[in-house]
Amino acid sequence: MRDRSATRRRILDAAYALFYRHGYARIGVDAIAAKAGITKRTLYDHFRSKDELLAAVLDLHHVLAIAQIERWGQRVSGATARMIDRVFADLAGWAARPRWSGPGFSRLVMELADLPGHPARAIASRHKAAVEAWFARELARRKVAAPQARAREIVLLLEGATALMLIHGDRGYATAAAHAAKQLLVR
Amino acid sequence: MRDRSATRRRILDAAYALFYRHGYARIGVDAIAAKAGITKRTLYDHFRSKDELLAAVLDLHHVLAIAQIERWGQRVSGATARMIDRVFADLAGWAARPRWSGPGFSRLVMELADLPGHPARAIASRHKAAVEAWFARELARRKVAAPQARAREIVLLLEGATALMLIHGDRGYATAAAHAAKQLLVR
Numbered sequence A, B: 001m002r003d004r005s006a007t008r009r010r011i012l013d014a015a016y017a018l019f020y021r022h023g024y025a026r027i028g029v030d031a032i033a034a035k036a037g038i039t040k041r042t043l044y045d046h047f048r049s050k051d052e053l054l055a056a057v058l059d060l061h062h063v064l065a066i067a068q069i070e071r072w073g074q075r076v077s078g079a080t081a082r083m084i085d086r087v088f089a090d091l092a093g094w095a096a097r098p099r100w101s102g103p104g105f106s107r108l109v110m111e112l113a114d115l116p117g118h119p120a121r122a123i124a125s126r127h128k129a130a131v132e133a134w135f136a137r138e139l140a141r142r143k144v145a146a147p148q149a150r151a152r153e154i155v156l157l158l159e160g161a162t163a164l165m166l167i168h169g170d171r172g173y174a175t176a177a178a179h180a181a182k183q184l185l186v187r
Helices: A002-022 A029-034 A039-047 A052-077 A080-095 A103-110 A119-141 A147-168 A173-183 B002-022 B028-034 B040-046 B050-075 B080-095 B104-111 B119-141 B148-169 B170-186
Strands: none
Touching: A002 A029, A002 A039, A002 A052, A002 A103, A029 A039, A029 A052, A052 A080, A052 A103, A052 A119, A080 A147, A080 A173, A103 A119, A103 B040, A103 B104, A103 B148, A119 A147, A119 B148, A147 B104, A147 B119, A147 B170, A173 B080, A173 B148, A173 B170, B002 B028, B002 B040, B002 B050, B002 B104, B002 B170, B028 B040, B028 B050, B050 B080, B050 B104, B050 B119, B080 B148, B080 B170, B104 B119, B104 B148, B119 B148, B148 B170
């Protein structure tokens, strides 16, 4: 049972690495099985289809991303402006990594833009909503006025900065977005 | 010669429709030739490769998009806040169209995220930079202070609103983004 769960995780990690790097359409189950070091038959024993595998990858990365985000709140206990700076600095640091391939969830939604009913779209929407709700709770905890409206502005700026850093390869977009988010907070 | 240019445009329109709807990876030259009502041989007589065809599609749509944006400035001559509302309302209206498949240029960059040297990436970056520069000029013309910084905030919010409307199917993100852009203008 332990082996089975380790194999499952290995498949998920291989699928994540390949989907994240090359997108969903260009990657087949053969490549995922090869990267995980298993047969295609073993892969299908764990996941009935590439779609089901994608859904499991997204569920896992939703959990990992939320855990990461929660560390932002814990690590920066001082002024809210400092938390905002940290959030956008982490975003810029992530974008500066070699082989950074843009925002995973948003990129997938763009790739599946013509398939609104695809199960991955619903998972991505839930994920983004959870991030926005986390910011709203964190701002409320810090006694910021209108925390939901401010949280929405923060996710708009995060989303815009991520896309524009990918497009231009320029971290200045994260700095500009952090500045805007802080200006909107103190109004 | 007139026929040749009409055929070229027919290929570009077919390619745009298919790439926009289904992304770049999933569409082959066969499908484009079929949609344009020509043979693959004729297509290759105009464009040496799918990459070259994509570059031509992007160049054309850059010109069309900039023409559209310039109408924003001409049509809304009053308060800058009214222009901002119009820009985001147009964005929301575009996103509400049936079969809207997200932002064309950004979506393509996401699809080619692992290929930073792809010629389409450079065209997309130039396009986005031209849009940002247009806003900076328009704000300067309207005597807004720090027009370049404000223009960058507007494109951050436009980019974020477009992605989040695609992710959630909720036009409220455009309204929130317009509100934030206006708040940042009057500071």
